[in-house]
Amino acid sequence: MRKQGSPSLQGEPPGDALSRKPITARELARMLGVSQSAVSRAFTPGASIAADLRERILKYAAEVDYQPNAIASMLSKSRTNIIGIVVSDMQNPFYPGLIEKLSRSLQRIGLQSLLFNITKGSNLEEQLSALRRYNVDAVIVISATILSGSTLSWATEGRPAILINRVIEDTNLSCVACNNVEGARAIADHFHRQGARRVAYVAGLSHTTTNRERQNGFVTRIAELGMTLSAQIEGREYSYNAGRRAALEIAARKSTDAIFFANDILAIGGIDALREEAGCRVPDDILVAGFDDIPMAGWPHYNLTTFRQPVDEIVRVVVEMIEGDTSALLRAATTIRLSGELIERRSTGAQPDAP
Amino acid sequence: MRKQGSPSLQGEPPGDALSRKPITARELARMLGVSQSAVSRAFTPGASIAADLRERILKYAAEVDYQPNAIASMLSKSRTNIIGIVVSDMQNPFYPGLIEKLSRSLQRIGLQSLLFNITKGSNLEEQLSALRRYNVDAVIVISATILSGSTLSWATEGRPAILINRVIEDTNLSCVACNNVEGARAIADHFHRQGARRVAYVAGLSHTTTNRERQNGFVTRIAELGMTLSAQIEGREYSYNAGRRAALEIAARKSTDAIFFANDILAIGGIDALREEAGCRVPDDILVAGFDDIPMAGWPHYNLTTFRQPVDEIVRVVVEMIEGDTSALLRAATTIRLSGELIERRSTGAQPDAP
DNA sequence: TTCCAATTTGCATCCGTATGCAACACGGTG
DNA sequence: CACCGTGTTGCATACGGATGCAAATTGGAA
Structure with a gap:
């Protein structure tokens, strides 16, 4: 449907490298004379593929600057590798420091942070609806603002959620807080x-x-x-x-x-x-x-x-919870208290x- | 491939509402006796659909709590509605304020912010490779850290990029800066x-x-x-x-x-x-x-x-640039200077x- | 040499939504 | 009554990668 027609009829589009679409796994596979599955497997750690084939594919991929499309990958796998971070007050200098460390730690294990800046007063459900639609793997809430457990449960919709410095008992939410x-x-x-x-x-x-x-x-x-x-x-x-x-x-x-x-x-x-x-x-x-x-x-x-x-420890614990079996987080919401100084x-x- | 088999044979999975997968457009369509296209069009402003059909679909969707899956939507459309925000220094209190206002303004027009916290020193390309793989619609750079124009061009890969408070001339990057x-x-x-x-x-x-x-x-x-x-x-x-x-x-x-x-x-x-x-x-x-x-x-x-x-004005200008024709941003990178006080x-x- | 197991590869299909195109419905005109 | 235009609807397929299963290849044992 999109962009059918002969690829290069209307001449090089103006703007040079700008509108060039990235190469796909299928194209790469055809160039190498292998199947698209092989390309996918080459990029999947632990997949069933011969070492030399994988190497050949990765080498060529690097040459033509191929990278798997994360969106497509999200659609076929259950994971998005995106963590939603719900924030409401970045003015208090405590939070930027926490957010920075958190997002860096997550990045280090291949997870990206999608920021949800909620404004108190206005419609929370509307603000959080994106949280559901984007299929984030987990949600981290760093917000002192009024946010009821039920709203949060609705927003996370069966995804593991971890509250930092807030404790809610009645729901299946995990909490990490300072003592x-x-x-x-x-x-x-x-x-x-x-x-x-x-x-x-x-x-x-x-x-x-x-x-x-x-x-x-x-x-x-x-x-x-x-x-x-x-x-x-x-x-x-x-x-x-x-x-x-x-x-x-x-x-x-x-x-x-x-x-x-x-x-x-x-x-x-x-x-x-x-x-x-x-x-x-x-x-x-x-x-x-x-x-x-x-x-x-x-x-x-x-x-x-x-x-x-104990900011570093808070971050460490939260990241460990996410890194570990997230479904375990769902089954048994835990509350962890950390000591300060x-x-x-x-x-x-x-x-x-x-x- | 995934989860074939009869839907409710192995009994209700433990964990109650936890592992229930969200409803899809096709299921909703079948329930209503309409086509999946109709559902899609009901959620697409300006699509060719009768007003009463749309209303009926939206009403029922609200009842069963259906929302279009953003990931699938990203894959078929070219847009992801995600803006990458590259940051390197959240400790300077000027930045959290800026980031907060920026992400709120973006949210208001339906765009989410994906945070890229780059650490100076280590491998920048590796840190920014996710920026390419996630197909963000645009990139906003709020970073004083060393980041060459060429690295940035590579990372944004034909996507519009706007630098805040940094001016780079040689590339096709737009800049918004204080005078x-x-x-x-x-x-x-x-x-x-x-x-x-x-x-x-x-x-x-x-x-x-x-x-x-x-x-x-x-x-x-x-x-x-x-x-x-x-x-x-x-x-x-x-x-x-x-x-x-x-x-x-x-x-x-x-x-x-x-x-x-x-x-x-x-x-x-x-x-x-x-x-x-x-x-x-x-x-x-x-x-x-x-x-x-x-x-x-x-x-x-x-x-x-x-x-x-002029933080508010900076945010306003940046959001306008993104909201407007982003491809125009690519063709003609502009540098805008705003007055302070x-x-x-x-x-x-x-x-x-x-x- | 024959046969089986282990490993590797490809095929086909799925993820959930968007959309070009054809089909269809309805109302009005000649 | 035939014909056409406008407005709706559904069908089929595309987006790009992951993966179950079968087919193919290889090596080694009997």
């Missing part, structure tokens, strides 16, 4: 060691599991240690400005020794507000800690004490190690 | 107005066109204004630490009134180094300006004067507008 409770308790312990007694918590997105775990872990440990929770600010976003506003609110009451922000971006906004707007000194007047350990937390001006997420810096009066 | 010369001159003018006379330039990646343009524009304008170029630091990366080191080097010579860093991340590292390590006051002792206007530049501690890149803040002693 938020452990981290929050470590911050509480650290505050206590540094002498704080009246402490505050600043939430990110209140309803997210991540926030709830950090909040509960912190508040519980605070109580165990006999400290006072002097303030607790609800939040609607993980952002610099939200941190600023929360810090000002807490500073106005003048009854807090230390603030634990649900993540680093909040904490950094908080530090700036405390110093520039509230006239407080950090850590002299008030201690501040965050969560994640984004690059800015290490900048000298902030020097933010934080709980470092308390990074003590000057924002809580600690003396950090030399860089 | 770096204009921006650099604006910074120079601003320095002059603020009373600086001995100024320094800190390069990012020296050989990139972006850096060269900013450098030349700045140095040229400096000379025109009769100012002295007191230092010029070569660079191997656009990073916080590179900015730190450069700033310390310049501060040690004590002969500079103002520093123009090739981008904001460098400038921010520079400010921190000047204040925390060199004991200088910014802007009292030395003025600092950057380029890009990343979020951190607006944070009160930095309050960085910078030249804002000088943002005067306190790092150069300016009084910023109230937030």
